[in-house]
Amino acid sequence: MGELIKIAYSSFKIAANVSPGEKAVPRLQYLLRRSGKMAVLACIYGAMNILSFVALRNISAGMFTIFAQLKILTTATCSTVMLGRSYSMTKWRALISLMMGVLLFSEPIWNNSERSKSPEGGNVVLGTMAVLTEVTLSGFASIYFEKVIKTDPEQLGIWERNYQLAFGSVPIYLMFMMYDGGGDVGFGGGWSIVAMMLAILGAAGGLLVALSIKHGDSILKTLATTGAIVFSASLDHLVLGGPLTSIMMIAGVQVVLSICNYTFDQTPAEPSLSAPSPPAQRDEEMQKLNSGNKK
DSSP: OHHHHHHHHHHHHHHHHOOTTOOHHHHHHHHHHTOHHHHHHHHHHHHHHHHHHHHHHHSOHHHHHHHHTTHHHHHHHHHHHHHOOOOOHHHHHHHHHHHHHHHHHTHHHHTOTTTTSOOTTOOHHHHHHHHHHHHHHHHHHHHHHHHHHHHOTTOOOHHHHHHHHHHHHHHHHHHHHHHHTTTTTOTTOSOOHHHHHHHHHHHHHHHHHHHHHHHSOHHHHHHHHHHHHHHHHHHHHHHHOOOOOHHHHHHHHHHHHHHHHHHTOOOOOOOOOOOOOOHHHHHHHHHHHHHHHHO
16 A cells, blocks of 8 residues: 555656656656666565565564664665765764664663564574575665666656656565465455554655655665664653663664764765876976976
8 A cells, every 4th residue: 555655646746747748647658668677676675575574483573673783784885885985984983883872772672581582493594594685685775776866877756766666566565465365354454544544654754765865875864764763762652651771761872973973974085096197207297397406
């Protein structure tokens, strides 16, 4: 349902932005024919969902939470490799500090005796490999989407890419539904006002993530996500009486400081080494220098 909402809203935005004399329907059809790159991303997201299920069936929720924090570093590493970006040591230290802060903030999950138990009959090696692969794909998918948005020669808009991605995701989710047989409530069952609100919020979250990558980058999106974890946990404590231990409060401060250290880092980029002058050019420069000294 969330993907269908994305399709409807993206189609509305595309139709509102078409040039005069151009019709929206041919434009949408053209986008579907050119949606191969987003179909790849939809398949990656589908694989990540499957890997998450495999991991949680074989390792504890605590172990899964610990490994999931590596998304921060895999995103930065993929950004360096795929986009050629370089980050200062201050930024790397801030990202590592952020990862440790989020890990400490989730201490009630991984330090819980019930949640630390691995599922019966689970394969720890398989579960660990699944979550590590999922974490790596998460970093790759974020940077892949950013690269397509910002460097693709077609230069399609953010709503056009979201339209393509949502259309590519719908068949994958339908396959999940068919495989599961509709779950306990059957196909189309279990809907309520709360469920519909969650579908709308999920669709809005996906669109906002795409906008944050478009106008910022994947690292800033990761920073915002980790900050949201602290914010939502604080609301959970105030509204629903959720846990907020002294360790969580200290870790929350560390998360905020790490975000500030990364965001406000003013370390200049390292100057590139200039290529050595050719021999003939060096001789000419030396002659000019000697003639100047004689004068």
